[in-house]
Amino acid sequence: MLVTLVHPHTGLPHAAPAELYGTARSTISRAIGEAEGIRLRIDGTKTQVRRPKAGQPGRRAFVSGKRKQNTIKTTTVSDGQGRLLWSGANRPGRMHDDQTAARTEGIAEQFRLHPVVKAEVDEGHRGLANAFPGQVSAPPKKPKDDAPPGEHYAWQEMRRRQSSARICVEHTNAELRQWRPLQRYTTRREDYAETHRAIASLVSDRSAHRPTRRKLSTALVLVRRDAF
Numbered sequence: 607m608l609v610t611l612v613h614p615h616t617g618l619p620h621a622a623p624a625e626l627y628g629t630a631r632s633t634i635s636r637a638i639g640e641a642e643g644i645r646l647r648i649d650g651t652k653t654q655v656r657r658p659k660a661g662q663p664g665r666r667a668f669v670s671g672k673r674k675q676n677t678i679k680t681t682t683v684s685d686g687q688g689r690l691l692w693s694g695a696n697r698p699g700r701m702h703d704d705q706t707a708a709r710t711e712g713i714a715e716q717f718r719l720h721p722v723v724k725a726e727v728d729e730g731h732r733g734l735a736n737a738f739p740g741q742v743s744a745p746p747k748k749p750k751d752d753a754p755p756g757e758h759y760a761w762q763e764m765r766r767r768q769s770s771a772r773i774c775v776e777h778t779n780a781e782l783r784q785w786r787p788l789q790r791y792t793t794r795r796e797d798y799a800e801t802h803r804a805i806a807s808l809v810s811d812r813s814a815h816r817p818t819r820r821k822l823s824t825a826l827v828l829v830r831r832d833a834f
Contacts, residue, residue, distance in 0.1 A: 644685050645810075646684070647725065649682065649732055652678070654676065655678050656792060678697070678709045686771075687774060688774035689805060693782065694803065723741060726743050728745065728772065732744045732745075745765050749761050768787050774815070
């Protein structure tokens with residue numbers, strides 16, 4: 607993905623990034639060709655973690671207001687076929703604003719630097735959609751109660767279509783949660799990010815090599831290594 611973003615801005619021959627990333631020129635050419643027109647899907651997920659001991663600073667930071675549990679939140683990015691491209695931006699469960707995570711982890715900056723990138727997001731990332739209306743699509747806002755029935759019907763239909771376009775990234779998160787450590791993480795919270803990255807790499811490799819799916823080749827490898 608990094609190669610496909612950099613190439614249009616530099617115009618370098620495919621042999622140059624191939625040398626830079628230590629791979630074959632044909633691999634770079636195939637990755638650029640396959641990645642054209644990809645629309646990203648972005649979603650957040652939560653993993654329950656152990657409750658910090660009493661008296662420790664930041665003890666309340668991990669309490670999710672929605673689940674009433676101690677959790678760590680993570681952002682996941684997939685393509686339209688549900689293939690995992692990137693998973694990270696870990697933050698305490700109390701941070702309910704996904705837009706804050708997108709800004710502090712540099713995701714929003716990547717949209718600014720690469721205006722060709724487009725994405726589908728959920729309601730929690732509406733700030734991204736407001737900041738980049740031509741690139742990021744969020745669920746439509748619900749019309750007022752006294753709006754004509756036609757507006758409510760149109761809203762429901764638009765919301766259904768947007769949800770259908772995003773369902774693949776929810777399946778990706780479900781695949782990550784099949785791994786027991788991401789269902790409930792019982793060891794030190796400080797090690798969670800490393801464990802999550804390791805599992806995400808395994809999921810990415812597995813999805814990239816499924817015989818019924820085309821591979822994104824180098825694009826998948828680069829993105830899952832926090833290149834997004």
